[in-house]
Amino acid sequence: MSEKEKDINIITLGECGVGKTSIIKRIRDEAFDKEEPTTEFVFSFFNIKKPYKKLNLTMNLNYHDTAGQEKIISSLPKRYIRNSHIVLLVFSNIQTLNVIKDRWYKYYKENANIDNSRFILIGNKSDIFGDERDEIIKQGNMFAEEIDAHFMTCSAKSDDNLDNVQRYIETEAKRFIDDEISRGISRDSIDCQSFRITRNQRKSHCCNN
């Protein structure tokens, strides 16, 4: 067991009904079928610990779900957005992809506190894409490129590709930590229970470069 720990907050964003909670439940069930739960499942939050061997630290992957508050965007707690490191932008068809573009991504950018968050754009319900499939893949890839995200499709219903989604989240978590280090934030500062690096500290690091 490594001594250092790093919290990585993962949130879901997207329209009501696109399958955010279903994806999160799949990830949780998958993890806890195979491992001991590290923290109890509290409402719309759970935690999975994963080692990052290269840096000899443990990543606390903290999964948060919107729990229905996304019906009224303004009722979504700002703190939910503010300290997120990895954002799962979830849609299920062209219409809900457009709402990600027009509303959720902008809302995130306006309220986020962490300027190097990583995005994963997820086209869920691949089992019922139907005639829209090609267009979803085309537009999904285009938007992902625009916002420097990774695009994936999956089905929380049939469990198709959820293992890859989970693996990619882990990869992004490692990239996030690597990025912090390459931006000049020392490894010692990673030894924290919560993310304590402020925006100003971050800016001063940038200016020193």
Ligand SMILES: Nc1nc2c(ncn2[C@@H]2O[C@H](COP(=O)(O)OP(=O)(O)O)[C@@H](O)[C@H]2O)c(=O)[nH]1
């Ligand atoms: N066909 C299909 N239905 C899904 C899939 N994922 C979720 N659903 C269904 O879509 C509805 C909304 O899912 P939910 O996870 O509550 O969406 P949320 O509001 O974004 O959290 C539920 O009836 C789910 O069973 C999927 O991959 N395929």
Ligand SMILES: [Mg+2]
């Ligand atoms: Mg939900």
